[in-house]
Amino acid sequence: MNHKTTILNGTAATAAAAMMAIAPTLVAASPLGSDPIRLVIPFGPGGGSDITARVLSATAPEFCGPRIDVVSMSGAAGLEAVNFVRNAEPNGHTLLVTDYGPIVTSGFVDDVDWSHDDWQPVMNFTEWLPTVYTRNDHEIQTIEDWVAAAEAEPGTITFGHASPLGLVHLPLILFEMETGLENVHVPTSGGGETRSLIMGGHIDLGMTLPPSIASEVASGELTALGVFSEERSPVLPDTPTFREAGYDVVLPAWLMIFATSDVPAETVEFLQDCFMEALASPTAVAMSDRVNAGIEPMTAAQSTELYRGTVESIGNILRDIGEID
Amino acid sequence: MNRFLTRMLRRQDFYTGLVTILVGAVGLFDIAYGNWRPGPGLGPHAFPQLAYIALIIAGMAIWVDVARGKSDERPDYLRVSLITGIVLVVVGVGLFWLISKLGLAVSVLIALIGASFLLTREPLRHWPSTILVPVLATIVIWFLFVRLINIPLPRGLLF
Amino acid sequence: MFMESFVDALYLAFSPEVILYVAIGVLMGVTLGAIPGLSGDMAIAILLPIVFFLEPAAALGLLTGIYKGGMFGGSISAISFGVPGTPGSAATAIDGYQAKLKGYPNKALNTALYSSVIGDTTSDFVLIFLALPLAIVALTFGPVEFFALYAFSLLLISALTKGKVAKGVAMAALGILLAMIGRDPIGGSLRLTFGIPALSGGLALIPVLVGIFAVSELIIQLGRAWMARAQKIADETRKRAESLLGDYDPAKDKLSFAEFRATWRATSIGTTMGTLIGALPGAGSSLAAFISYGLAQRFSRNRDEFGKGSLEGVAAAEAGNSATSGSTLIPLFAFGIPGSATAALFGAAFILMGMTPGPRLIYDHTEVIYALFLILIYANLINLVFSHFLLPLYSKIAMIQSRILLPIVCVLAILGTFAAGNSVIDVWVLLFAGLLGVVLRLYSFPLAPLILGFIVAPGAERALRQSLLIGRGEWTHLFSSPIAIGLYATAAIMIITFTFVLRERK
Numbered sequence: 001m002n003h004k005t006t007i008l009n010g011t012a013a014t015a016a017a018a019m020m021a022i023a024p025t026l027v028a029a030s031p032l033g034s035d036p037i038r039l040v041i042p043f044g045p046g047g048g049s050d051i052t053a054r055v056l057s058a059t060a061p062e063f064c065g066p067r068i069d070v071v072s073m074s075g076a077a078g079l080e081a082v083n084f085v086r087n088a089e090p091n092g093h094t095l096l097v098t099d100y101g102p103i104v105t106s107g108f109v110d111d112v113d114w115s116h117d118d119w120q121p122v123m124n125f126t127e128w129l130p131t132v133y134t135r136n137d138h139e140i141q142t143i144e145d146w147v148a149a150a151e152a153e154p155g156t157i158t159f160g161h162a163s164p165l166g167l168v169h170l171p172l173i174l175f176e177m178e179t180g181l182e183n184v185h186v187p188t189s190g191g192g193e194t195r196s197l198i199m200g201g202h203i204d205l206g207m208t209l210p211p212s213i214a215s216e217v218a219s220g221e222l223t224a225l226g227v228f229s230e231e232r233s234p235v236l237p238d239t240p241t242f243r244e245a246g247y248d249v250v251l252p253a254w255l256m257i258f259a260t261s262d263v264p265a266e267t268v269e270f271l272q273d274c275f276m277e278a279l280a281s282p283t284a285v286a287m288s289d290r291v292n293a294g295i296e297p298m299t300a301a302q303s304t305e306l307y308r309g310t311v312e313s314i315g316n317i318l319r320d321i322g323e324i325d
Numbered sequence: 326m327n328r329f330l331t332r333m334l335r336r337q338d339f340y341t342g343l344v345t346i347l348v349g350a351v352g353l354f355d356i357a358y359g360n361w362r363p364g365p366g367l368g369p370h371a372f373p374q375l376a377y378i379a380l381i382i383a384g385m386a387i388w389v390d391v392a393r394g395k396s397d398e399r400p401d402y403l404r405v406s407l408i409t410g411i412v413l414v415v416v417g418v419g420l421f422w423l424i425s426k427l428g429l430a431v432s433v434l435i436a437l438i439g440a441s442f443l444l445t446r447e448p449l450r451h452w453p454s455t456i457l458v459p460v461l462a463t464i465v466i467w468f469l470f471v472r473l474i475n476i477p478l479p480r481g482l483l484f
Numbered sequence: 485m486f487m488e489s490f491v492d493a494l495y496l497a498f499s500p501e502v503i504l505y506v507a508i509g510v511l512m513g514v515t516l517g518a519i520p521g522l523s524g525d526m527a528i529a530i531l532l533p534i535v536f537f538l539e540p541a542a543a544l545g546l547l548t549g550i551y552k553g554g555m556f557g558g559s560i561s562a563i564s565f566g567v568p569g570t571p572g573s574a575a576t577a578i579d580g581y582q583a584k585l586k587g588y589p590n591k592a593l594n595t596a597l598y599s600s601v602i603g604d605t606t607s608d609f610v611l612i613f614l615a616l617p618l619a620i621v622a623l624t625f626g627p628v629e630f631f632a633l634y635a636f637s638l639l640l641i642s643a644l645t646k647g648k649v650a651k652g653v654a655m656a657a658l659g660i661l662l663a664m665i666g667r668d669p670i671g672g673s674l675r676l677t678f679g680i681p682a683l684s685g686g687l688a689l690i691p692v693l694v695g696i697f698a699v700s701e702l703i704i705q706l707g708r709a710w711m712a713r714a715q716k717i718a719d720e721t722r723k724r725a726e727s728l729l730g731d732y733d734p735a736k737d738k739l740s741f742a743e744f745r746a747t748w749r750a751t752s753i754g755t756t757m758g759t760l761i762g763a764l765p766g767a768g769s770s771l772a773a774f775i776s777y778g779l780a781q782r783f784s785r786n787r788d789e790f791g792k793g794s795l796e797g798v799a800a801a802e803a804g805n806s807a808t809s810g811s812t813l814i815p816l817f818a819f820g821i822p823g824s825a826t827a828a829l830f831g832a833a834f835i836l837m838g839m840t841p842g843p844r845l846i847y848d849h850t851e852v853i854y855a856l857f858l859i860l861i862y863a864n865l866i867n868l869v870f871s872h873f874l875l876p877l878y879s880k881i882a883m884i885q886s887r888i889l890l891p892i893v894c895v896l897a898i899l900g901t902f903a904a905g906n907s908v909i910d911v912w913v914l915l916f917a918g919l920l921g922v923v924l925r926l927y928s929f930p931l932a933p934l935i936l937g938f939i940v941a942p943g944a945e946r947a948l949r950q951s952l953l954i955g956r957g958e959w960t961h962l963f964s965s966p967i968a969i970g971l972y973a974t975a976a977i978m979i980i981t982f983t984f985v986l987r988e989r990k
Contacts, residue, residue, distance in 0.1 A: 051835055291835050380657045402926070409710065421908065
């Protein structure tokens with residue numbers, strides 16, 4: 001008998017959990033309908049963007065009204081997700097959650113039928129700070145070591161970065177443009193491969209985003225050389241920025257929610273308010289801490305400023321290296 | 326010599342080998358004269374080039390097999406299979422168009438009943454398998470894809 | 485300390501609630517895995533948010549159950565309809581479907597189930613006891629070693645195409661070319677997209693694989709069903725068509741112990757290869773299944789039976805596929821590096837529960853991880869028991885007349901492929917790959933080398949070009965590692981053995 005109640009309790013808990021996700025609790029004066037909101041991410045499931053978006057989808061229904069689904073569409077290198085959101089009805093129910101790759105970089109280099117002005121940020125989750133790292137027994141352990149080694153023998157240091165022109169490659173290009181150093185760029189299939197190549201001693205340096213190496217840096221297995229941002233990363237408080245070392249190279253990445261620009265202003269404002277409210281709730285804060293997401297929400301206005309700035313700086317880099325004219 | 330050639334030309338695999346070689350040759354031509362951007366190291370064309378060369382060699386080897394009298398038979402059911410394939414592509418495209426107009430359940434039901442009627446003789450007499458089974462299948466499919474997974478159905482995304 | 489956490493873990497793992505979740509997971513996994521296009525991975529991705537609301541042990545139990553059920557479930561449709569339900573079960577379809585056509589779906593399904601559970605359980609034990617040493621071996625695999633492994637796999641194509649080497653090589657080349665479509669992973673420029681922006685992301689594995697293997701088979705069967713209706717069929721066949729199951733006799737279709745024992749060698753080859761390949765980041769279960777199938781064929785006493793419904797072929801492929809399931813988590817546990825899509829999803833689940841994947845995991849969350857180890861083992865038992873009772877039902881479904889089943893399987897394949905990537909492009913790729921598959925089948929081209937080429941090419945290209953970048957363009961760099969030299973040497977020895985020694989033995 002005792003056993004049975006445990007099972008029932010367990011099932012009841014799941015049912016309750018499922019209900020929380022499914023049952024729409026209607027909020028008064030909402031410009032949204034009762035259809036679910038879709039947060040479309042242009043990447044495969046399980047990555048950082050997915051996990052961060054799920055904190056919002058788990059907490060926001062209470063504040064926004066309809067249930068929220070995270071939908072992962074990685075087709076056509078993420079462009080399918082962008083097109084899906086662009087072709088959806090402009091009612092605020094289909095939103096894009098992305099870093100700058102599929103929207104800013106693709107908007108420049110790919111053959112797309114939209115421009116950067118066709119998108120308006122709803123809010124920004126977080127800023128990711130690209131970090132250069134290596135294993136703890138490598139001879140390069142600081143930014144100065146790296147610069148000295150690269151000056152002594154140009155073109156010998158192997159540097160792993162995910163896909164070309166991505167979030168963790170552009171900062172390297174910018175740094176080389178700034179300093180005139182030369183490294184061997186080794187593209188990998190992603191952060192996981194970069195890390196195993198570094199830990200296995202196959203390449204010298206690599207770049208990634210802080211949450212994925214924070215615990216290894218803390219335990220001393222990996223060394224973070226420096227961060228390409230204005231201020232130090234809260235997850236890696238002991239790692240200097242490149243600016244501190246005297247190189248003015250700053251190229252943070254962000255994770256933003258976008259709506260198309262034809263979504264009415266009051267809908268965007270409502271979404272911004274309820275998302276911000278949800279992320280400020282104790283449940284969301286606890287979840288964000290648990291998954292190391294480092295969520296620090298920004299309003300639509302602040303996000304728009306950040307977005308415009310990124311469009312400009314990425315455009316400059318791509319023009320400088322001759323990718324676009 | 327002449328007899329050898331006519332015998333070759335009658336074999337099915339003479340033509341499959343020819344197509345294989347042609348695909349490889351066209352590919353190599355494209356790499357030599359097409360618009361390929363150079364990349365770091367080997368460049369993006371290295372692996373496709375290797376594959377094209379392999380295709381040409383394989384095509385030659387098929388011909389050698391033919392010359393030694395080894396060839397696969399002319400396929401049965403060629404026309405009916407190709408027609409069915411093209412019909413399935415059309416039905417697939419149509420299904421997604423219908424889904425965007427009528428919703429998933431109705432479209433799937435129409436497709437299933439339509440197919441059963443095409444494949445069964447005297448479909449009305451076999452109503453349990455031509456009408457009842459499709460209805461049950463549609464209910465299960467709807468529950469799985471719409472209620473549980475909630476797939477983002479395409480809207481105006483067709484082309 | 486160890487005993488204490490172990491006892492705690494026992495309580496966690498065997499609490500009725502956790503067992504219930506494992507059971508639900510296995511049932512869901514088997515069912516979803518059986519639908520072409522849908523796989524355990526996708527079910528895990530959908531259920532990730534539930535992790536927020538469940539106890540860690542229960543959540544991990546649910547995900548483990550789905551994963552294991554899905555691994556086996558894929559072989560159900562592979563055997564029943566020649567339509568692999570998951571990428572890993574494509575190799576199972578080769579012989580499994582032939583066995584079904586001969587009227588032995590139940591034997592094939594049971595062989596698949598037992599070899600799958602054996603492979604899976606072995607691999608779980610390897611994960612539990614050898615995770616660290618194996619992980620260190622996995623880390624020594626850099627671009628140079630990976631290229632050697634991929635070159636080795638491509639050589640096995642000759643093993644997969646007995647008597648049709650020329651056509652096999654042509655298919656492998658075609659598979660490589662299909663994999664080259666999209667963005668060049670090293671330089672970033674577009675290639676072979678024919679100006680179609682939708683192709684810029686390349687072709688995804690699931691639509692290509694399900695299209696080439698499954699849709700083409702469905703098209704041919706649909707064509708025959710249509711012919712059967714259009715032409716006047718003989719009275720006898722018509723009478724058979726009256727009953728739902730035709731003349732299938734379940735009594736003749738029971739797997740005997742002697743038959744099962746005959747597949748033992750194939751199962752061990754599959755288990756070994758699957759465990760090793762699964763531990764390498766990025767190699768994947770379909771590659772493991774094909775390599776196991778090829779090797780088992782080469783080392784079998786009844787080599788000629790392969791491709792004609794050999795139970796050994798089913799056992800090797802299915803053991804190879806399932807034996808990746810435990811070892812794929814090794815890089816995740818040892819270094820926090822996800823080696824496969826499934827490992828990435830498990831990693832995400834750990835992160836969502838506030839546990840960081842990596843070597844600290846087992847020290848920081850000892851009870852939960854021990855409980856997970858226990859669950860990994862007993863989920864296999866649950867899978868075995870459930871599937872054992874469900875298989876007679878599945879083999880009956882497999883024998884339902886094609887005119888009733890085919891349209892349903894078609895619709896499921898289309899919707900399942902769409903749902904796997906939420907991509908309309910994938911559906912077009914699926915349908916056109918199906919058409920291509922029909923043409924290739926009709927002209928007697930073997931399909932397995934095409935898939936192997938498609939799976940191996942991206943990794944091989946990346947590994948080769950990375951090696952040359954790291955080695956500053958020196959080709960000798962490819963021979964700079966003992967592991968790589970060892971792999972090349974093994975390949976050379978195997979080719980010599982196959983051509984000279986084994987040919988004598990019939």
